[in-house]
Amino acid sequence: MLPTDELELKKFFVPEFILGRGALELAGRYARNFSLRKVLLVTDAGVKQAGWADRVCTSLNEADISYEIFDRVSPNPRAGEVMAGAEAYHAAECQGIVAVGGGSPIDCAKGIGIVTSNRRHILAFEGVDRVQMPAPPLVCVPTTAGSSADVSQFAIITDEDERRKIAIISKTLVPDISLLDPLPLTSMDATLTVDTGMDALCHAVEAYVSNASSPITDLHALEAIRLIAAALPEAARAPDDLQARYLTMLGSLYAGLAFSNASLGAVHAMAHSLGGLLDLAHGRCNAVLLEHVAGYNYAAAPDRFDAITRLLGQQPEELSGNERQAAITRAVAGFRRSLGIDASLADLGVEPGDLPALAERALSDPCMATNPRRPNQKDIEEIYASAF
Amino acid sequence: MHRRSDPEQDWDTLRRRIIGLGERSIHKSYYPELQSRLAELERFRAILDQTNDAIFLIDAWTGLLVDANESAWVQLGYKRGDLMQTPFCNLIAPEKRIWFLDFFAAGKNPSRRQQAVTAGLLAAGGTEVPVEVTIRFVTFGEEQYAVAVARDITERMRAEEELRIKESALESSTNGILIADVEGYPIYANPAFLQMFAFASVDALSDRPVAEFFDCGRAGANLLERLVATGSLIGEGLGRRSDGLLFNIQISGSIVRNDAGDPLCMMFICMDITERKAAERIQREAYEQLRRNIEQFAILGDHIRNPLQVIVGLAEMIEDPLTATILSQSRRIDGIITELDRGWVESESVRRYLKRREPVAEE
Numbered sequence: 001m002l003p004t005d006e007l008e009l010k011k012f013f014v015p016e017f018i019l020g021r022g023a024l025e026l027a028g029r030y031a032r033n034f035s036l037r038k039v040l041l042v043t044d045a046g047v048k049q050a051g052w053a054d055r056v057c058t059s060l061n062e063a064d065i066s067y068e069i070f071d072r073v074s075p076n077p078r079a080g081e082v083m084a085g086a087e088a089y090h091a092a093e094c095q096g097i098v099a100v101g102g103g104s105p106i107d108c109a110k111g112i113g114i115v116t117s118n119r120r121h122i123l124a125f126e127g128v129d130r131v132q133m134p135a136p137p138l139v140c141v142p143t144t145a146g147s148s149a150d151v152s153q154f155a156i157i158t159d160e161d162e163r164r165k166i167a168i169i170s171k172t173l174v175p176d177i178s179l180l181d182p183l184p185l186t187s188m189d190a191t192l193t194v195d196t197g198m199d200a201l202c203h204a205v206e207a208y209v210s211n212a213s214s215p216i217t218d219l220h221a222l223e224a225i226r227l228i229a230a231a232l233p234e235a236a237r238a239p240d241d242l243q244a245r246y247l248t249m250l251g252s253l254y255a256g257l258a259f260s261n262a263s264l265g266a267v268h269a270m271a272h273s274l275g276g277l278l279d280l281a282h283g284r285c286n287a288v289l290l291e292h293v294a295g296y297n298y299a300a301a302p303d304r305f306d307a308i309t310r311l312l313g314q315q316p317e318e319l320s321g322n323e324r325q326a327a328i329t330r331a332v333a334g335f336r337r338s339l340g341i342d343a344s345l346a347d348l349g350v351e352p353g354d355l356p357a358l359a360e361r362a363l364s365d366p367c368m369a370t371n372p373r374r375p376n377q378k379d380i381e382e383i384y385a386s387a388f
Numbered sequence: 389m390h391r392r393s394d395p396e397q398d399w400d401t402l403r404r405r406i407i408g409l410g411e412r413s414i415h416k417s418y419y420p421e422l423q424s425r426l427a428e429l430e431r432f433r434a435i436l437d438q439t440n441d442a443i444f445l446i447d448a449w450t451g452l453l454v455d456a457n458e459s460a461w462v463q464l465g466y467k468r469g470d471l472m473q474t475p476f477c478n479l480i481a482p483e484k485r486i487w488f489l490d491f492f493a494a495g496k497n498p499s500r501r502q503q504a505v506t507a508g509l510l511a512a513g514g515t516e517v518p519v520e521v522t523i524r525f526v527t528f529g530e531e532q533y534a535v536a537v538a539r540d541i542t543e544r545m546r547a548e549e550e551l552r553i554k555e556s557a558l559e560s561s562t563n564g565i566l567i568a569d570v571e572g573y574p575i576y577a578n579p580a581f582l583q584m585f586a587f588a589s590v591d592a593l594s595d596r597p598v599a600e601f602f603d604c605g606r607a608g609a610n611l612l613e614r615l616v617a618t619g620s621l622i623g624e625g626l627g628r629r630s631d632g633l634l635f636n637i638q639i640s641g642s643i644v645r646n647d648a649g650d651p652l653c654m655m656f657i658c659m660d661i662t663e664r665k666a667a668e669r670i671q672r673e674a675y676e677q678l679r680r681n682i683e684q685f686a687i688l689g690d691h692i693r694n695p696l697q698v699i700v701g702l703a704e705m706i707e708d709p710l711t712a713t714i715l716s717q718s719r720r721i722d723g724i725i726t727e728l729d730r731g732w733v734e735s736e737s738v739r740r741y742l743k744r745r746e747p748v749a750e751e
Contacts, residue, residue, distance in 0.1 A: 009407070009409055010407060011407055011408035011413070013415070037529065128405040128406055129412040133421060134417065134418055134421065135416070169406060170413075171408060171414055171416060172414070172415075172416040173416075176416070211403060212406060212407045262407075263403075369400075369402035369403045370402075374399065
């Protein structure tokens with residue numbers, strides 16, 4: 001159940017960000033403001049191909065800042081990629097990092113930063129507050145509206161040897177500035193748009209029902225849900241609609257501010273487990289799991305789930321208690337189906353025999369600590385099974 | 389995450405830390421690290437300030453002093469502020485100023501990136517401090533500087549002068565001087581030694597053990613052992629020239645040790661005593677001849693006196709007018725022989741006197 005002590009200590013951390021058209025063109029200026037002379041530009045092949053990395057390079061050139069491009073970043077960034085990036089950083093004698101891309105390049109950039117400043121292996125930072133030395137300045141230019149890695153204290157890195165995702169949580173991971181420009185979102189296809197959008201929705205929902213939520217995180221979480229529910233379908237339908245993209249970006253930002261402070265829950269713990277073991281797309285896993293976890297968690301925060309149901313267009317007040325629990329499941333499921341996400345875990349390639357291992361790994365994920373209900377192994381296996 | 393034995397308790401702890409209430413849950417700030425680095429720099433600065441070397445940081449492009457350690461301005465009698473933003477070359481004595489100006493002018497030439505030079509630094513009072521300056525270009529980011537480290541060599545120059553005097557003394561000595569390492573192989577020989585032993589250079593004798601240069605009888609074979617055992621030796625013997633010829637020498641040897649008493653090398657001083665030895669031999673032979681002559685006189689006296697007694701006895705028994713003359717002449721001859729005997733006794737006193745003055749006379 002959610003804590004009832006309103007006077008319990010809470011912290012709310014807001015990083016610096018610039019939101020709006022043309023924000024990415026400020027990358028050079030801010031890198032220069034940090035007195036950087038050479039930066040490692042971390043991106044991935046898709047973002048580079050779309051031309052957004054070049055746009056940022058132009059900004060850096062205009063600011064007379066040299067750069068080394070590191071684009072060997074895969075979805076669900078690997079520990080090995082982080083270490084390779086750190087080597088590239090040292091080899092090029094960089095002084096800071098500019099990350100251009102979605103959650104993967106940004107998380108990788110965060111990892112590269114702490115590895116270079118602490119000179120330890122990235123896996124050594126697993127857990128909360130394990131980062132001793134702050135990373136070099138990090139300027140983020142997100143090109144998706146979902147991960148909110150550009151404003152969060154989280155970095156999720158895949159330990160490829162153990163086939164699991166580790167969570168690194170530290171206030172020092174929060175980037176120095178995020179340049180939120182809606183323009184790069186227009187190059188996302190519909191699948192990536194809805195997957196990242198559903199990731200942002202999960203951030204908002206899980207932050208809202210988190211046992212670490214606060215009135216401040218609640219404000220951001222509810223606004224995030226409202227914006228995403230309203231704008232995501234339009235953004236998926238009309239990729240070039242800059243206004244819709246802007247609203248999804250704003251929704252993702254709200255969600256990021258909420259979950260970076262209130263943390264997440266079982267959806268992300270279970271999605272991390274899936275991503276680590278089976279290398280599945282993070283947003284898609286979240287989308288498939290959200291309604292089932294919401295149903296499981298409903299009893300721990302019924303009023304909050306009812307509020308979410310309302311934001312998704314349903315009227316729970318007209319329903320009985322049990323029906324309300326089903327309503328949140330229906331509302332979320334309906335929303336994802338409206339976005340064209342019909343997959344089940346089985347469709348994603350999960351085997352029934354994977355569930356015990358998946359559940360065990362999910363239970364050890366730090367996101368589980370702020371889930372409104374305290375599940376056990378059997379609970380998690382049953383949730384996975386319901387999404388099968 | 390690592391597996392936990394009590395998930396409920398661990399989740400509570402995790403939750404508090406995720407909220408941001410942990411000891412180390414702080415905003416990304418470089419200030420603590422900055423403080424740490426500043427403290428580190430201050431410690432390093434203190435080390436630089438305490439070193440005896442004067443260290444100057446110079447703008448490579450303008451040649452102006454950007455920084456200097458405490459030793460620099462204290463040794464030269466300036467205040468710190470006096471030196472800043474002044475041309476470094478103004479501190480250099482005129483004789484070497486051009487060298488430094490050229491060095492800065494050739495700053496982009498890699499072959500000139502580090503050099504050492506002896507120069508004079510001008511102190512505030514106008515005196516000149518002899519220094520050895522090592523200067524090199526360094527790059528901090530995009531800034532290029534020169535770092536000059538100046539070491540006061542006043543003491544070193546004095547020591548070098550003393551060493552030069554000692555070397556000159558060794559070189560000009562009329563005694564042969566040979567210095568060997570602790571293994572007994574020559575490392576230095578002065579010109580007198582080379583001439584005495586007929587070698588052209590030190591190189592020609594460096595692979596010969598010192599025992600080969602001396603023939604001191606049975607003692608010569610273990611010359612080194614004797615020297616090591618006693619720490620010093622002195623005596624006479626024979627030196628062996630490069631052509632194998634032997635000559636008389638007086639030799640003294642000693643072990644040279646450092647302050648800790650450890651042996652550093654051996655030193656031998658040789659004097660050619662061939663002429664002295666020849667004079668001694670002549671003197672010895674002359675005395676021997678003198679001794680033999682005196683003995684011959686004594687024998688001659690006995691040989692005369694005995695027949696003379698017979699002559700005197702026979703003359704006293706006969707009555708002859710010549711008897712008186714015979715006896716008179718016999719007494720005269722006896723007187724001469726007595727004078728000879730007295731002279732022999734006196735010659736013994738002379739010999740004893742000479743023996744005291746010239747011991748070699750009896751050898």
